[in-house]
Amino acid sequence: MNNKIINNFKSYLCPPGAGVFTVNTAKERKDSLYKSLYGSSENVDEKWKLSFEKLESAKGSVLLGVCSDCGGGIQRGANWGPLFLRNTLLNDHKELRYHDIGDIRVIPHLLHDKYLNEGTIQSCKNALYQEKDSVYPVAPLSITEKCCNDIYEHYKDVGIFAIGGDHSVSYPLVKSWIQNKRKDGKKVGIIHFDAHTDLLRERLGIDLCFGSWLTHVLGELESPKSCYQFGIRSSGKDRAYWENEFGLNQYWAKDVKEIGPQELAKNVTQELLDQGIDEVYVSFDIDAIDSSLAPATGTPEAEGLFPHECLMILKEINSKIKITAADMVEIAPLVGNDKAGSDSTLQVGASISAYLIEAINNAHN
Secondary structure, three states, X not given: OOHXXXXXXXXXXXXXXXXXXXXXXXXXXXXXXXXXHHOOOOOHHXXXXXXXXXXXXXXXEEEEEEOOOOOOOOOOOHHHHHHHHHHHHHHHOOOOOOEEEEEEOOOOOOOOHHHOOHHHXXXXXXXXXXXXXXXXXXXXXXXXXXXXXXHHHHOOOEEEEEEEOOHHHHHHHHHHXXXXXXXXXXXXXXXXXXXXXXXXXXXXXEOOOOOOOXXXXXXXXXXXXXXXXXXXXXXXXXHHHHHHHHOOEEEEHHHHHHHOHHHHHHHHHHHHHHOOOOEEEEEEEHHHEOOOOOOOOOOOOOOOEOHHHHHHHHHHHHOOOXXXXXXXXXXXXXXXXXXXXXHHHHHHHHHHHHHHHHHHHHHXX
């Protein structure tokens, strides 16, 4: 057992569902989660720490919650996504198997360590780790990158399925995955479902946020041509602008419907194979789905994709190319306070998440 890495996990992670710092809020949902995962809601911290012993022999999906919405900017609330989606997965997809290592410890006012002065960093280290000179980072994006690097460097038979959080959390998740795959000699690509391009260079002076994360990981790929976006429909500029500016491939929601998801996916799969792509990462923003089915998100958009269209695309690509890591982000279950809309969003998110988790499992077995 790698005791150093296990100690790292125990320091910068917390039990599943605990990534939102509360006292009694959502206690009923947390208790339900703990009973499903550990048999009871008693001594959760001890049971969670003991679960790390199983990592040595783990294969397939490792589930990680990143309960940060500090990188959002219009409607917050995606920090509750990991807790609520976990419960939906456990209730609706009981056959699904994965190893849940918990949540990133989140100070909700922080985004990335590079935005902090030394005094703030020391103060936050003292709050998180009771040690102002701790070696660990303090902001959620920085901790997430550290966690992913620890996993990919020491556990070669697993892939991370992460639940966000706003879409800024994909920056460390995808960056770490690409860098570690390339160290292993793999040629990789990105499959990105979203209503928005997420290709700003900065937003109000901040370079890492929900609208810019992809811009800052494209350079990690051997070529931006290995990135494909599906479902775009809310943008101040047209498809030609984004493709010419960044060199990636976009298929707006209307393109998916005009070409047909199956035919489009066959073409994309062949292009990826022609590029020599071995594996892909899937980043899925729930607002790629039409707002009639997924309204519980920060920026719901009408005229979007339907779940069966997304699954057709994913299944076709995965029939030839391995999906070895993925994320589901921007589910904000309390937005709008509409139970029917929240339930629908969670059910759609869970069905797509379940497919991605199985794909990661299959890729590592």
